[in-house]
Amino acid sequence: MLVIKDLHAKIDDKEILRGINLEIKPGEVHAIMGPNGSGKSTLSSVLAGNEKFEVSEGSVTFNDKDLLDLAPEDRAREGLFLSFQYPVEIPGVSMVNFMRTAINEHRKYNELTPYTASEFLKLMREKKKLVEIDSNLTNRSVNEGFSGGEKKKNEIFQMAMLEPKLAILDETDSGLDIDALRVVANGVNKLKTPENSTIVITHYQRLLDHIVPDFVHVLYKGRIVKSAGKELALELEEKGYDWIKKEFED
Amino acid sequence: MNKTCRIVNLQEEYSQLYKENISLLEDGAPSKMNALRAKAFEVFNAKGIPSNKVEDYKYTNLQPHFKGTFDIALSNEAAFNGMDTKFTCDVPELDTHNVFLVNGWYSHQNEVNNLPKGVIVGSIRECAVKHPEVFEKYYGHTAPADNDPMAAMNTAFAQDGAFIYIPKGIVVEKPIQLVNIMNGDNDRLVFQRNLIVVEDNAQVKIMLCDHTIAPQKFVINNLTEAFANENSILDVYNVQNQHNLTTQVSGMYVHQKKHSNILTNNLTLHSGITRNNIRVTMDDEHCESHVYGLYLSDKNQHVDNFTFIDHAKPNCQSFELFKGVLDDSASGAFTGRVLVRPDAQQTNAYQSNNNLLLTENAKINSKPQLEIYADDVKCSHGATVGQLDDEAMFYLRARGINPTEGRILLMFAFAYEVIDKIRVEPLKENIRSLVEKRFRGEFDKCDSCVVCGQQGSSVSCL
Numbered sequence: 001m002l003v004i005k006d007l008h009a010k011i012d013d014k015e016i017l018r019g020i021n022l023e024i025k026p027g028e029v030h031a032i033m034g035p036n037g038s039g040k041s042t043l044s045s046v047l048a049g050n051e052k053f054e055v056s057e058g059s060v061t062f063n064d065k066d067l068l069d070l071a072p073e074d075r076a077r078e079g080l081f082l083s084f085q086y087p088v089e090i091p092g093v094s095m096v097n098f099m100r101t102a103i104n105e106h107r108k109y110n111e112l113t114p115y116t117a118s119e120f121l122k123l124m125r126e127k128k129k130l131v132e133i134d135s136n137l138t139n140r141s142v143n144e145g146f147s148g149g150e151k152k153k154n155e156i157f158q159m160a161m162l163e164p165k166l167a168i169l170d171e172t173d174s175g176l177d178i179d180a181l182r183v184v185a186n187g188v189n190k191l192k193t194p195e196n197s198t199i200v201i202t203h204y205q206r207l208l209d210h211i212v213p214d215f216v217h218v219l220y221k222g223r224i225v226k227s228a229g230k231e232l233a234l235e236l237e238e239k240g241y242d243w244i245k246k247e248f249e250d
Numbered sequence: 251m252n253k254t255c256r257i258v259n260l261q262e263e264y265s266q267l268y269k270e271n272i273s274l275l276e277d278g279a280p281s282k283m284n285a286l287r288a289k290a291f292e293v294f295n296a297k298g299i300p301s302n303k304v305e306d307y308k309y310t311n312l313q314p315h316f317k318g319t320f321d322i323a324l325s326n327e328a329a330f331n332g333m334d335t336k337f338t339c340d341v342p343e344l345d346t347h348n349v350f351l352v353n354g355w356y357s358h359q360n361e362v363n364n365l366p367k368g369v370i371v372g373s374i375r376e377c378a379v380k381h382p383e384v385f386e387k388y389y390g391h392t393a394p395a396d397n398d399p400m401a402a403m404n405t406a407f408a409q410d411g412a413f414i415y416i417p418k419g420i421v422v423e424k425p426i427q428l429v430n431i432m433n434g435d436n437d438r439l440v441f442q443r444n445l446i447v448v449e450d451n452a453q454v455k456i457m458l459c460d461h462t463i464a465p466q467k468f469v470i471n472n473l474t475e476a477f478a479n480e481n482s483i484l485d486v487y488n489v490q491n492q493h494n495l496t497t498q499v500s501g502m503y504v505h506q507k508k509h510s511n512i513l514t515n516n517l518t519l520h521s522g523i524t525r526n527n528i529r530v531t532m533d534d535e536h537c538e539s540h541v542y543g544l545y546l547s548d549k550n551q552h553v554d555n556f557t558f559i560d561h562a563k564p565n566c567q568s569f570e571l572f573k574g575v576l577d578d579s580a581s582g583a584f585t586g587r588v589l590v591r592p593d594a595q596q597t598n599a600y601q602s603n604n605n606l607l608l609t610e611n612a613k614i615n616s617k618p619q620l621e622i623y624a625d626d627v628k629c630s631h632g633a634t635v636g637q638l639d640d641e642a643m644f645y646l647r648a649r650g651i652n653p654t655e656g657r658i659l660l661m662f663a664f665a666y667e668v669i670d671k672i673r674v675e676p677l678k679e680n681i682r683s684l685v686e687k688r689f690r691g692e693f694d695k696c697d698s699c700v701v702c703g704q705q706g707s708s709v710s711c712l
Contacts, residue, residue, distance in 0.1 A: 048644075048648050049644075049647070049648070050644050051640075051644070052640070052644075071647070072644060072647035072648050073647045073648075073650050073651060073652050073653070075648075076647070076648055076649055076650035077650045081648075082648050084645060084648075087645065088639075088641055088642040088645040090642065090645075090646075090659060090660070090663045091663050091666050091667065091670075092662055092663045092665070092666025092667075092669065092670070092682075093659050093662060093663050093666075098649075098651075098659070101651055101655060101659075102649040102650050102651055103650075105650045105651055105652065105655075106650045109650070141663075141666075158649065162649070162650070
C-alpha cells in the first residue's frame with residue numbers, strides 16, 4: 001500500500017528526515033515511536049503534503065501512485081488521512097458544512113455522485129454513533145472552543161466519515177485523559193478492516209495497549225533505527241530511549 | 251424640483267448651489283433645521299470638501315469624488331421623480347417594520363402599522379412639525395457640524411430623512427428597517443438626515459440599508475444622530491450595498507446616557523468609496539457601547555472607518571472590533587480614536603482591528619489612537635494585518651478540500667467574528683449567507699437589495 005524509499009526532507013535547509021525506509025501492507029498497524037525531535041511529526045506532515053517541508057531525496061508510492069507528485073487534497077481523496085496533532089479551529093464554519101464539502105469532493109474525485117443532504121445526515125448519524133462522539137460537537141463550528149480531547153475525538157469522527165485506506169494518527173494520545181483515550185482507540189479499532197492500514201505515531205506505549213500494532217519502529221534523528229513487533233513498545237516504556245540513543249549516537 | 255449642478259472647483263459651485271437655492275432648501279423644512287443651516291454652511295465653506303491633507307481624512311481624499319455633474323432633489327416630488335411604485339420587502343424570514351426613502355427623501359407610500367403605542371416612525375421634516383419638543387431638544391445636538399466639514403455639509407443641505415422616536419419603557423420587538431433607494435436618470439448628489447431618539451428604558455433595533463438601483467454615479471452624504479437615554483438599548487446595523495460608482499460619506503453620531511447599551515455595526519459589503527464617521531459619546535456613568543464593523547472590498551474599492559469613542563464619564567465600557575478582507579487593488583483605512591477624559595475613572599475600553607490582505611496590491615492603513623487622561627482605567631488595542639493562515643489551509647486540504655474552497659472557508663471564518671455580534675437572529679443568518687456569497691463571487695448586488703429583495707438593474711453591476 002505505502003512504500004517509502006530513502007526519504008529525505010528538510011525545512012529551512014535543516015534536514016529532518018535523513019533516509020526513511022518503510023513499507024506498509026493492507027491491514028497492518030505500524031507504530032512509530034521515538035524521542036522528541038526525532039522527526040515523527042515531520043514524517044506525517046510530509047506524507048500528507050505540507051508544503052512547509054521540502055523533500056530533497058527519495059520516493060513514496062501509495063497504491064502504485066507517486067504520492068509526492070500529488071497535491072494535499074488529492075492525497076486525501078486517494079485515501080490518505082492525517083489525524084492532526086493540533087487540529088485547527090475554524091470559527092463560523094459548521095462541522096456539517098465542512099464535512100459535507102470534504103466528502104463530496106472525495107466522491108467527485110472518485111467519480112461518484114455527491115450525497116444529498118439527507119443521505120449525508122444519515123451517514124453522519126451512523127458515524128457519530130460508531131465513534132461515540134457527542135452529538136452537539138457536530139452542531140458547532142469546526143473545532144471552535146473544543147477541549148483537547150474533543151478535538152481528537154473530532155479527528156477520529158472525520159476519519160470515520162472519510163473512510164481512508166491509510167490513516168496516520170499523529171500523537172493522537174497527547175493531552176488525552178484515560179476516558180477520551182479509550183473512546184479514540186475504540187473508534188480506531190472499530191474502523192479497522194483487513195484492507196485499511198494505520199500508522200500510529202506516539203511518544204508513549206499507553207495508546208498501544210488499546211491499538212495493538214503489528215510492527216513498532218523507532219525513529220531517531222530522522223532515520224528508522226529499530227523495527228520489531230509490539231514487544232518493542234513495552235521495552236521502550238520500561239527502559240526509555242537512552243539505550244537507543246547510545247547505540248546510534250552519530 | 252431637481253436642480254442640476256456642475257461641480258468643477260468644489261467650493262465655488264457648492265457655495266453657489268447653496269446660495270441660489272436657499273429658499274428651496276428652507277421651504278417646508280422645520281425651523282430648527284433651517285436655523286442651523288447658515289452656521290453649518292459657513293463651517294463647510296471655510297473647510298471645504300476634505301482632501302487627504304486634512305489629518306482626519308488623510309487616507310481618503312474626497313475631493314475628486316465630489317466633482318461632476320449632479321442632479322439634486324430639492325423636494326420630495328423631485329426625489330421620487332415619477333417613481334410611484336410601492337416598495338415591499340420580499341425576504342419572508344426577515345420580519346421588520348419596513349420604510350423606504352428614495353434619494354434621501356421619505357416615501358409617502360410608507361404605511362407602518364402595528365407599532366407599539368407612542369412609537370413614531372416618519373419623515374424628519376414632517377415629524378419635526380408634529381413633535382417640536384423632541385426635535386428641538388435633539389436635532390443637531392451631537393453631530394459635529396461646527397467641526398467636521400462633511401457633517402457641516404449635511405447640516406447645511408439636508409432637507410429630509412427618517413425620524414424614529416421610542417417613548418419611555420417601550421420595547422419594539424421587530425427591527426425597524428430604513429431602506430434608502432438611490433435612483434435617477436442622471437448622476438446624483440444625495441443628502442439624508444436621520445434622527446433617532448430612544449427614551450428611558452426603551453429598546454429598539456434599527457437597520458439602515460442603502461441601495462443603488464440605477465447605474466448612475468451617486469454621491470451620498472448621510473448622517474444619523476442617535477440618542478440613547480437612561481437604561482435604553484439601541485442597535486443600529488448599517489448595511490452598505492452599493493455599486494462601484496457610489497461615493498458614500500456616512501455619519502453615525504451616538505449620544506449615551508446612564509446605563510444605556512448601544513451597538514453599531516457597519517457592514518460594508520459592497521461599495522465604491524465609503525467613508526464612515528462613527529462617534530459614540532458616553533456622556534453619563536455606566537454606559538456600554540459596542541462598535542463593530544466588517545468591510546469586504548475588492549477591485550478598486552475603498553473603505554475608511556473613522557471611529558471616535560468618547561469616554562466622557564467614569565465607569566463606562568466600550569468594545570470595538572473592525573475586521574476587513576481586501577482583495578485585488580482594494581484599499582482600506584481604520585482610525586480608532588479612544589478618548590478617556592480626566593475624570594473618566596474605571597473606564598474599560600477595548601479595541602481591535604484585524605485585516606486580511608489577499609493580494610500584494612491590497613492596502614490597509616490602521617491607526618489606533620488612544621488618549622488617556624485618567625489613571626485608573628483598562629484600555630487595550632490591537633491591530634493586525636495578515637494573510638490567510640497556511641496551517642489552517644493545510645488542514646482543509648488534508649481533508650480533500652480544494653484550495654479555492656478552502657480560501658472561501660477561511661475568509662468566512664475570519665469575517666465571522668463580526669457577523670456573530672449581530673443581535674438580530676434572522677439578520678445574522680441573512681448577512682452570514684450574503685458574506686459567504688460575496689466570497690464565492692456569487693453575490694450580485696445588482697440582482698436585488700441584499701436585505702429586502704428589491705430588484706435592481708443589472709447595468710449597475712460594475
